[in-house]
Amino acid sequence: MGLKEAELASKSGLPPVDKWHPERKHSIDMRIARDGSWHYQGSEISRAKLVKLFASILIREEDGSYHLVTPVEQAQITVEDVPFVIVAMQKAGEGTQQTLAFTTSIGDVVVAGLDHALRFELDPQTDEPAPYVHIRGDGGRALEARINRAVYYDLVDLGTTYSVDGEDWFGVWSGNVFFKMQRAAELGVE
Template identity: 45%
Template sequence: MPYAPPPEMASLSLSDIADLVAQQKLPPVEQWDPQETGDSEMRIASDGGWFHQGDPISRPAMVRAFSTLLRREEDGSFALVTPYQKLAIAVDDVPFVAVEMESSGTGADRKLAFRLNTDHLVLADQEHPLRFPTGTDAPQPYLTVRRGLEAVLARPVYYTLAEMALEDNLEPFGIWSHGTFFAIDAGP
């Protein structure tokens, strides 16, 4: 059955999104230990664009397929893994970009869901935390996607998230999602 990207998140309830998240089946790349290794000659740019030998991969279905084979290695590097082959892939920052967000509830009852540039859906929760590194000129928030893989929040998504946190006016400053609190450092 061909992959069908999820419908626009705005038309879905958080319950519908949670059902779609549960249906996402990913290959067990963490269980595979192929003997054949090499270089994929691929790179994921910091804006989420995928490249092969310097040329953009323009077919979204190809990017989605490759993204399901992506694994973070113990040394911090990234690889595309099948049962027969493991190929290194260069990643400028993180492999995914959270391009859309839906929210329901407020304060401790808030629930957040994100759509990635690969059309995969992730719920921000204890298993998929948001982190807000400090010490950079511009805030660069991240969402854990799976097993050491993260998504950077696109700037408009982050601004919307920050507006929600300001409206909640919590002390310390931060935001709740699915019963987990994520502190947002307001900086110096």
């Protein structure tokens, strides 16, 4: 199975949460920790199938809040950073034709490109790079995954410099898109 096929397979079966607008709305004591673990009333949810089910009905509102939604109710939950964590990366091709597929801790696969952008920022608490990839949803409702440290280092190993609007950037290619990580001059890279 190719990278695109793996991505499509992981998306199949997602419920039509964007079409559900229940009247009953409330909050529940559920939290997604920064490490991607799910907790209910203070206890970690250890059943992977249950976590995957909850993840399939997770939405993000324009105000940045996260909710589990069904046709009859919507429950707000707490998310410490973003709801998903990238735990693996697979590469196909080379150079500008390179394609990178990312796997979340719940088994979803996305291929970085126009539909699944990579973004890089500095963590305000640690001042270390905080890399993210778009999983699903649009605009202010987008769900993202944080790329774990091991995968981030693999990503950096694939990095190259490329000139964007006359300025050299260090970044990676995937899906015919160059994703800027940091200005090359800041890294001393040519």
